[in-house]
Amino acid sequence: MSKALRYLAAARPAAATSLLTFYKESVQALDDKTRCLIQIVTKVSVGTERGLRQYAPKALKAGASKEEILDAVLMAFPAAGLNKVLDAIQVLRDLDLVPEVEGDQKQALPDSVLGNVEDFPLQKMTCVAYGDGNLIVYRASEQNVKVWQSRCPHAKTSLCEGVDHGQQVECRVHNWVFDLESGACTEPDPQGKPGLFPVSVVVEDGLVRVA
Ligand code: FES
Known part of the structure; x- marks a missing residue:
């Protein structure tokens, strides 16, 4: 109400x-x-x-x-x-409630440096403004950096507003939990639930760059 x-x-x-x-x-x-x-x-x-x-x-x-x-x-x-x-x-x-159009996301994202790899703390999520929204950067180990779109694959909201559990982030809307190294939904009952949307990046010359 x-x-x-x-x-x-x-x-x-x-x-x-x-x-x-x-x-x-x-x-x-x-x-x-x-x-x-x-x-x-x-x-x-x-x-x-x-x-x-x-x-x-x-x-x-x-x-x-x-x-x-x-x-x-x-x-x-x-x-x-x-x-x-x-x-x-x-x-x-x-809100990710209309169908994706192939290639659309790629065109919307400019090639860009997200930051110095050392700027991202180990095993902790960091949100970085990028394009029209945010990306979640998770540095699993020294040179192993995972980047995800911040929008929750369930229905809406930015996971940057979620609860940071270190290697996992919990959406505040319906409390789905996502593993930031694999991108998979881990709770509740992950069966058949979509994972995070990956963003491919490279680490070169100490910089994390969208590929
Ligand atoms: S919108 Fe994130 S769990 Fe439902």
């Missing part, structure tokens, strides 16, 4: 109860996935980023694919217009 709705529930309990009952009881025939996809269409149409951030992960959780989420955004086009659709796509790209 949003803070505003919580306020309304305290300030106008009868009205808030009726409103919440309406939301709960009015939609009977649609399954969760369809409901969330329709919510995406409406959120894009009215241009509410907060609503989109709320319902797109719910749609994924309810079984929608990233392709279906993209289709829902495009369904809003006649009502929303191009700008709102493009804004929504940017939000969903940041």
Whole structure:
């Protein structure tokens, strides 16, 4: 429940109860996935980023694919217009909720030096601003440096905001834990869960450089 709705529930309990009952009881025939996809269409149409951030992960959780989420955004086009659709796509790209386009990520990332290898403490994650976002640098041993995109492969948020457990990082949103040397999800129940997105780097002349 949003803070505003919580306020309304305290300030106008009868009205808030009726409103919440309406939301709960009015939609009977649609399954969760369809409901969330329709919510995406409406959120894009009215241009509410907060609503989109709320319902797109719910749609994924309810079984929608990233392709279906993209289709829902495009369904809003006649009502929303191009700008709102493009804004929504940017939000969903940041959340990794639309399909990757091959080669797109590479083009977005400039060739760059991330830092001196000695600048990165051993067995500890370091976040480095890069391109439009952040990268996680993990120096497993002297010259063994692993670099990962910071976005959580589950649904959203930057793992740079996560809990640093040394060799592991824990996402603050749903508490998935990732090993920073292998990139694999280790908790909870790692079976079938995606790992971190790798960034290939080289260590040359004492510098860590995106390959
Ligand atoms: S967004 Fe769900 S675990 Fe990170």
